[in-house]
Amino acid sequence: MDRLSVELCGIRLDNPVIPASGTFGYGYEFAAYYDINCLGTFSFKGTTREPRFGNPTPRIAEAEGGMLNSVGLQNPGVDAVIREELPKLRACFRKPVMANVSGFSVEEFAEVCEKLDAEPQVGWLEVNVSCPNVHGGGMSFGTDPKAAAQVTQAVKRVTKKPVLVKLSPNVTDIVRIAKACEDAGADGISLINTLLAMRIDLKKRKPILANVTGGFSGPAVFPVALRMVWQVSSAVRIPVVGLGGVHTAEQVIEMMLAGATAVEVGAANLVDPWVCRTIIRDLPGVMDQYGIHTLSEIIGGAK
């Protein structure tokens, strides 16, 4: 198994495959279908201070090569997550988990991170400054280098755990934002969140999503994500976690060659619940095919 292992911010992963936040619940939902301990880790559902129902439905639309969602950070709130979800997660997953955090103010980000910092199973905090589906929060922090840096600093003050900042692709210059986060003390960057998008129902002549816009993800966004992983990993010294449209072992390797230390898999989980297990099983064979001995040696190898 050592051929697949990588190190992410000082924590060893058995393999670089990580189900992305919002597509994997709190893990136990998928543990009913396979032993999720085969994963490197997973990033759990984006958690905020207060419980949130999220946006009105419809929240889902389809597009060529992917889907749009406007869920809007539905979650039971950090206290209920710690009280009810993490014990269930612990019962089926024995590795460090990535805690995905979102908020509507710098203080909220810090408060939620401080609470999750006290949870032994939380290995990394993934700070989501890039949700396109909430107003006055999420992405507004991730589109401004100063705001992203402020959130990073505030979170770093309250935790000793590694902090990854999850960035939005909906910006003019993602490198600038990533560097601002690095300068503010981020231990890693994950990218990309979904691309702001919309669809219109021809019969109703109205947007399909009740929220009008949503985040586009799925196979079609892979080349965009890959390009941004390449750009950001070339500009920062901290590790980059690549995500966006990944659904095969080959794409995991492609992301790593572009500079990703680990790779998240998002929308693919929703159409093939076993996809991450399949990718992990496929990796050794694909590595053999391309003459790759260990995955850790290929990070940024295309540069």
Added chain:
Amino acid sequence: MKQSIYTIEEQTPLTASVFRMRLRGDTSEITSPGQFVNIRLDGRFLRRPISVSEREESAFTILYKILGAGTAQMARMQPGMKLDILTGLGNGFDVGPAGAQPLLIGGGAGAPPMVWLAQELLRRGASVTAVLGFNRKDEIFCADTLEALGARVVIATLDGSAGVRGFVTDAMRELPYTYFYACGPEPMLKAVWRTARTSGQLSFEERMGCGFGACMGCSCRTITGYKRICKDGPVLRKEEIVWTD
């Protein structure tokens, strides 16, 4: 939930836009009427959730309406072709509280799950009446199947071209029943919920991402908190429903 490959055994048009598809394969996870399956189609990212109309030992039947490009693609498929399907999704109807005279209410594309439900209720000795609502006479389907099973069928059409002129709620008004089960478009469910004289269960439709409870795409509010239509539903009890508009 199970992912498996199914072989199309039959593909029969029932109306201009409704088809019956019989699929051979593993039905072990399909356990109660009202459940649905999620079908993967070549070139489409999201699966298509469709209710199970009948279940056998090693095959099941869906009755689906062409509503968009995905279902149109399904309608072009031929017997012998294979489909990747997730089965065993959703909670399904609870036949426990049905009583002696349950009323089944199906609106348009909501009629199919009523076939398996009627089979279950009739097997338990209930006297089953089904009210089916359509726009016009030429859109009627499921009625002959339900009658052949031994259910009494009452038709409502909006234009009066068959049965009672009006909505299913117009056809229900004079009927005696001990409990109701409804599936159909949301305005119909709301009207049934408002006018039904007994308790009952309603099966909802929503645009879904995954169909198995992971993405929170199809959440709704209930009196006991948030539920996912795909995983905690699609069937909700009348008493727990909260209408948002």
